[in-house]
Amino acid sequence: MKLYDGGRAPNPRRVQIFLKEKGIEIGEVIQLDLNAHDHRSEAMIAKNPTGTVPFLELDDGTVISETIAICRYFEEMQSEPALFGRNSHERVMVEMWNRRVEFGFMARVAFSFRHLHPGAAVLEDDQNEAWGLKNQKQAVEYMPILNNQLEHNRFIAGDHLSVADITAFVSCQFMKPARIKMPDEMVHLKRWFEEMLERPSTAI
Amino acid sequence: MKLYDGGRAPNPRRVQIFLKEKGIEIGEVIQLDLNAHDHRSEAMIAKNPTGTVPFLELDDGTVISETIAICRYFEEMQSEPALFGRNSHERVMVEMWNRRVEFGFMARVAFSFRHLHPGAAVLEDDQNEAWGLKNQKQAVEYMPILNNQLEHNRFIAGDHLSVADITAFVSCQFMKPARIKMPDEMVHLKRWFEEMLERPSTAI
Numbered sequence: 001m002k003l004y005d006g007g008r009a010p011n012p013r014r015v016q017i018f019l020k021e022k023g024i025e026i027g028e029v030i031q032l033d034l035n036a037h038d039h040r041s042e043a044m045i046a047k048n049p050t051g052t053v054p055f056l057e058l059d060d061g062t063v064i065s066e067t068i069a070i071c072r073y074f075e076e077m078q079s080e081p082a083l084f085g086r087n088s089h090e091r092v093m094v095e096m097w098n099r100r101v102e103f104g105f106m107a108r109v110a111f112s113f114r115h116l117h118p119g120a121a122v123l124e125d126d127q128n129e130a131w132g133l134k135n136q137k138q139a140v141e142y143m144p145i146l147n148n149q150l151e152h153n154r155f156i157a158g159d160h161l162s163v164a165d166i167t168a169f170v171s172c173q174f175m176k177p178a179r180i181k182m183p184d185e186m187v188h189l190k191r192w193f194e195e196m197l198e199r200p201s202t203a204i
Numbered sequence: 205m206k207l208y209d210g211g212r213a214p215n216p217r218r219v220q221i222f223l224k225e226k227g228i229e230i231g232e233v234i235q236l237d238l239n240a241h242d243h244r245s246e247a248m249i250a251k252n253p254t255g256t257v258p259f260l261e262l263d264d265g266t267v268i269s270e271t272i273a274i275c276r277y278f279e280e281m282q283s284e285p286a287l288f289g290r291n292s293h294e295r296v297m298v299e300m301w302n303r304r305v306e307f308g309f310m311a312r313v314a315f316s317f318r319h320l321h322p323g324a325a326v327l328e329d330d331q332n333e334a335w336g337l338k339n340q341k342q343a344v345e346y347m348p349i350l351n352n353q354l355e356h357n358r359f360i361a362g363d364h365l366s367v368a369d370i371t372a373f374v375s376c377q378f379m380k381p382a383r384i385k386m387p388d389e390m391v392h393l394k395r396w397f398e399e400m401l402e403r404p405s406t407a408i
Contacts, residue, residue, distance in 0.1 A: 131332050
């Protein structure tokens, strides 16, 4: 099995943290340089036509792209610790919260970075400042939803760590290059973020 | 159980088709008028803070938002016919293809509509024409990935209908208001689309 990885970008980080929480080590990890467009080379597009990173190549040649599909593959292979929920109710709540975070928060942080940061011009050929600014504003407006949830729950989807925490944590860390600040009143989000920072899985 | 529905918008349509394929009828369906911003009223935000449609309210008060979380809830409740895959391999492939379609195609069709169609100004307060045009172009550029997959597979994720087909079908239908045409050379995508149109679940 080979993992085609992309360093510290948010999606590669999600898979890296997921694997550490599972205690799974991948034998062969191939680092692609995203700024050099390695992931869009002819050889990589032949494997993964969408040109996204990370992706997994199994020994039988099967390619698995999309961060959450890769994580789900490892959940199917090794159920413990369950990071997609331990029963029907939890699986639905994890699906809901992971998606809430992805669409409401992570995507907006990512659009802010890609459309506003000079260093992202190499990835986004026509940066759209108005779009970046709108997403920056919406990312900030979304944080109270997470803060309220974390007032009543230790983790994003309830009492247990899940893939939704990994998505939210990586998004929060990505706020720095996206130039978004966590408002001081997000006390529960901050409490949770500090706890996540202390997990060995999140160390860089 | 109550389903808060949103008529013919793409995400409400995904849940409606999913339920028909499962043969599940919901007793109480409440239609929200999206153009009147019903889904963003104080009463609805108190139930679903993200203001998205559709969402489900169970008899114990639990709210499930996010289209795919709602579909997963019904898959957990009634496994047959399996629309998220029948075994580990299929579950991973369905996750991958559903996400490929969502991020690479559906989101781009939706952004095209929301940022270019005059009728969408009521939903998108500051339409961004450059962003809409870029997404229109990218949606067209993505179609060959689906066309190639459908050259070798009856359905998007393989031999069996899955939630990825529902996502892709609804996206293709939404191309009309988004003013995107399916190029003539997309013969396999067209073959699949015609087959999907004939399923009773997709009739409006």
